[in-house]
Amino acid sequence: MSALAGTVVGGVRRARWFITSLMGDRAYDVYVAHRSARHPELPAITERQFWIERYREQESSPQSRCC
């Protein structure tokens, strides 16, 4: 029974990881991880600030969606 519960919990966690990765929820975490590993000297950036910059960058390099 507990093995089954473990499988279910694992499955739910994986599904959650997949959907949030796909939708982009984790973009800030990924960026923070990158920054602390490669550029620890840079000041911390808040999630709010990160998204403001991200959308500003999207504005200056638009990507098309397909038909």
Added chain:
Amino acid sequence: MSDSPSKARAEARTTTESRDTGEVAPAGDHPLPPVAVPVDEAAKPRWTPAKIALWVAIGLLGGVSWTMLAIVRGETVNAAWFVFAAVCTYLIAYRFYSKVIERHVVRPDDRRATPAEYKADGKDFVQTDRRVLYGHHFAAIAGAGPLVGPVLAAQMGFLPGTIWIIVGVIFAGAVQDYLVLFFSMRRGGRSLGQMARDELGRVGGVAAMIAVLLIMIIIVAILALVVVNALAQSPWGVFSVAMTIPIALFMGVYLRYLRPGRITEVSIIGFVLLMLAIVGGGWVSETAWGIALFTLDTTTLAWAVIIYGFIAAVLPVWLLLAPRDYLSTFMKIGVIGMLAAAIVLVRPEISVPAFSEFAGGETGPVFPGSLFPFLFVTIACGALSGFHALIASGTTPKLVHKERQTRFIGYGGMLMESFVAIMALVAALSLDRGIYFAMNSSIAATGGTVEGAVAFVNSLGLTGVNLTPDLINQTAASVGETTIVSRTGGAPTLALGLANIMQQLIGGMGLMSFWYHFAIMFEALFILTAVDAGTRVARFMLQDTIGNVIPRFKDMSWRPGVLISTAIMVAAWGAILIMGVTDPLGGINTLFPLFGIANQLLAAIALAVCLAIVAKRGSFRWMWIVAVPLAFASVVTITASMFKIFSQVPAVGYWANNGTFQAALDRGETGLGAAGTVEAMRAVVRNTAVQGTLSIIFVTLAIVVIATALVSVVRSFRSGGGVETEDAAVPSRTFAPAGLIATPEERRLQAEWDALPAGVVDAPRSH
């Protein structure tokens, strides 16, 4: 002739930069496991009896399914055979043909770092889990295109469309996506336009750039036309689609000010609101004020879309485009899964013949022209879509973790889109044929009335079709519409087909109208996102071009430049859209071939660039893998263009039509065919002139690009290869499996990497 020069070069490169074992220099003082499965192990799969049995079974099931579709001629054919034939063929092509392409043309090397690794910036260049990237890439390539083309192509019967979608994707569409993705990745994520300039020189590059811009405009215009046609005279549809704007604005504000980064959360909220908007649309469409307010004709709707397109493209990304994008990604993945499940569970019987009465002629009411070449341009997305080359050379190559994953993402991603096209075809085929033709024949043929539609469809002489006014009225009432006559453009037909299938699974006839408007809604959502994004990209390209003369235009934050360029681009597609809705001959059936031709010409351009690159890499023996689809796409599009330009049949040739109407005007006639007034006749003359001119421009540009590519190939052939335009190789310091499911070797390696102490590798860990 021989691929030795480049092979030798490639070997020299890798041996100097990383050792043959694939091991990497230690990070700090910690040694790293190998970054790649050794080449001979990756290339030679071990055939166990179980594996052989599995592939034999897949082959047999596929073979039986194709036999049921192509040879057995019963009264009806079950939709399940379409699904099995498609899936089995995809699996075999993916497992065997894409491996051939990988080994002989692409030659990926997992010991080389991808741009996501050597250019890592945590934002645009990020090593992304292959399964997540697959979803990303699929969401970016699949939109309304594969849902519309197959519906129109159902006119020819079920077999031509099915064969082209499945065979086309294997030998053309998926090959193009795979190669463009890989070559762009090897060049740091360079765009198709830049690659064209690098590989084909100045003339070819400029022609490719102009072609891309024009194609973008025509595609946005025709997608917008599909939405306009779907929403005309439909207060329900107009209300629920209009509600997506406030919903998206709310989501944007929520993400900006309340909970930044909670994208899934806000998408779920948005989705719930969207469902409420659909239900609300049903109530609104039954009130007097709702009918008065939201029943709009095509011209009004076209202007609404034009104004929307302008505003959406100048508003900040976070306010409208991004949240709409999240919604459509969310819906896309969910709806496609739901649809596949529904078709497999419901398994509708299809009574459309394999080849219809129109397969042999060129006077079909849905789209004019003979099967060859027009079937192949009507179904573009789903079989071969040039537009994908823009995506495969955009965001995706910057996110690839390991080189060998490009097969799964590029080739595999396109197979999934092809499957979407098959499902759309099945949905259209499952409808009563009389209803299908009543919905898809232009208003010029049916007069827009039930009686007119009945008379017209019954005059077509279709076997087994006896359309009655009752059937049309009942169908319209069942989906909550006042009329379904001449609802051209594919979207309403698909929505009806889907609603028909979904209601058998969930809800019964009571939910029929909900499912119909649900389908209309998600098509409109994809299209409006594409319109917005397409306008932005086109504006960006225009600003960049004008910037060469007036430097200030290159500054994307200079508002006047943004506003002027957006206005020019919106005016360009808006003009074509208005032309489409006011066209006396029906609009979509004359314009849709132009959409397909444009899309396929872009594919020909992308394949031409790939061919030039393959030649420069010196692999001449396997060049046919690119040359065959390129030749086919070129022949199809150039022939189709020639028909459109030179055909003497007025329904087919733009100039023939132009001449007929001009001559009638000169004779002082005041009406001809569907154009009942002098004004309408002048409109036909004007529209056909524009369409004919566009055809000439497209075909000229494509011929220039293909010719410059061939020149480049010949030059490479003479010198046994060419100058590589790839980025310099950087040794990789990370590992990930290549395909969806990790092989035993990959799993072993992955375990070694997972066992490393934290902090040794800074690549993101996947689950």
